[in-house]
Amino acid sequence: AQTVTQSQPEMSVQEAETVTLSCTYDTSESDYYLFWYKQPPSRQMILVIRQEAYKQQNATENRFSVNFQKAAKSFSLKISDSQLGDAAMYFCAYRSARGAQKLVFGQGTRLTINP
């Protein structure tokens, strides 16, 4: 079974600075997707960024980028120019490209932005 591990329960960063959230995963599959979801206090999960495992290029969405290391099974999220609205729980998630079509989530990292 696939597992996702986020080793940082909490992180904080000064506004306008850069922060990196860590995620590792365990799988025997070669074809899969990785995601970072943001969950603000309103509870609605919002997709931040996704990465297809077959793509070597790291995904980027505006201030958000990932460092995908397939061999190391690592998938970190970098937030540049942090803003107060970035404060939330961030979840790393894995989904197989075939078979079980469910997201497997990590435990989450609570990100605090200091003004």
Add this chain to the structure above:
Amino acid sequence: EAGVVQSPRYKIIEKKQPVAFWCNPISGHNTLYWYLQNLGQGPELLIRYENEEAVDDSQLPKDRFSAERLKGVDSTLKIQPAELGDSAVYLCASSLVTSGVNTGELFFGEGSRLTVL
């Protein structure tokens, strides 16, 4: 376009009482998921539907939990009787799966927070 709609947002009940949660997925989405999220943890899948068929319910505690998705659209998740440990957020999500391949993202509702006293 309306997102995934869940109700109620909050529910407080006494233990041993029944409770039901409702989910309306995004129009056209054929796959629907119910996730359980305990405080401070990541969501865990309870059940996944493809159209009206429950294709993965291995994590659903079937002695007290039940779910249905009539006509392959709306879904209801029921707990009867509720226990103290059922206090959590119940998230519904939907996605569009085509040709057996799910490359689309999951869209989540705001969740239903259950408190069992």
